[in-house]
Amino acid sequence: MDKPILLQKKKLVKPIEQALERIEKIRLRKVNNVDEIILEGLFALGVASFEHSISDTLKTLLTQIPDKLDLKTEPITKSQLIDGNPLNQAVENKVNAISYKSLPDIIKYFTKVTDIPEKIITEDEMNQLLEIKATRNLLIHNNLMVNPIYEETAGPNKRSGNGNGGRLRINQDYLFESLVVMRTVLEKIKTELLEKYKDFTKIKAVKNLFNYIFKTPVMNFDHEFDVDEENDTISAIKRNTSHKEDLSSSERLFFDIWVAHTHGDRFEFSRGEFFGLDKNNIKKMAYLIENIYILKT
Template sequence: MMNLAEIISKLWNTYRKSTWELTAFIEDTQRSINETSQKHGRIAEKLRKVRQGESVENEKSDEKTISIELSEEELDALVSVITERGEMIGEYPRLLVGMAFIYLVALFDAFLTDAFAAVLIERPEALKSKKQLTYDKILELQQKGELVEFMARREINELSYKSMADQSDYYKAKFNINLADSGVYLAALIEIRARRNLLVHNNGVVNDIYIEAVKQTKYNLGDRVEITFDYWNKCKERLNSVANFVHKSIIEKFVKENS
């Protein structure tokens, strides 16, 4: 059975590996999208020239070609399909980074939840509260040896539905770990979580909840938030800094002091 230090280190390493894989996935997929977009662009340009009666030459001398006869109606239909497809491909980068951003925040949330739950399981005295369990539930969990783990995960999971500010206050009060000491402003974490919530729950459209949570924002009510790769990468660096800080702080406060 792993001790707390091993558990926290494993969680941290898993988180780092997952964010690295996510970054590689985005970069590789973007390259594929760019290649596909360029192919469609070349096809669309050839069709445009044919439509206008211009000659079309192959870019590569060794490229195999075929000839096909199309009516004007068929040519128009083909141009329409290629154009529509090209416009669709043009949306892929935005969709890709948006989905990756949601997953990135989910990885971060999962790390915090699992890491602090591990501390509570190691330090069950920190679970003292007025929350109640039925006798049946207590006996069931006690027999399985899962009572403390259940209580710890219930408390942390309930916390995960609260605001980033409330979570930060809880971590500071319960574990003496202040997320702001990571070097990342709490306001930045609040904005990241708020933007993620917009994408998941409001199709990326700014609402009153976002405006209230993010005090200084360039967006107005009804705007659609952007998730560029630069923004995504900056968020990844910030979340990695906070996760690494939590990893080191737990080791320092709850492992080294007992060794």
């Protein structure tokens, strides 16, 4: 049986929400600042937050639904294969490789993998983002002094350096306009993701994990737990309809560990139950422990 999909929509959009929160904090701080050094730092932080939110969203999605990875992805080194998690490393390598591409290519890949509309970003917004990214690169690498790289990458909205030998400025107005376009794009992406993955709730993820761990007709999630659909949480244990007494010793161990993490139930640990696990159940136990955070968060 294939491993279950444990993706949760709230986890998927979390990087976007964090970036939006940071962008708003930057917007509030820029009001009382006229020092260009501070404005430049706030601008660089805003752009980094925007870019990292795209990368982190990709990592979350590809890790939880690895079938979305390209048939041919970025190579994994021998040491990464031996010492690390091959899937996580493959996702990390792929996303890192994508991050070095042009912004239109990044967005094209992002919309393809997430399966949201490719035209979610308007031509005008893309042109603004191209110039914003080019300015950030110019700030980091050339002290905002206009050079051929900026001229080539800034797109139709490229600016002309004024004074001081052709140096661009990041003042309050430019910072505000940059924050607005990044916020607008991220809000649209968040809306599309929440709609596309609206069925990927915590309840669904927990049920998927439950059905993977308890591959027996005896156990039915709906007989064991109540759910709160409105708040997307698992609520009370259905002790009157539970079939836990019909489980084998190894299955009972899994169930006891499960409810200990979901409802704080205590249980007596038997060494015999643990050391009696077969190879398949040991793998299942490792998977449960690896993903047990889902039961709490």
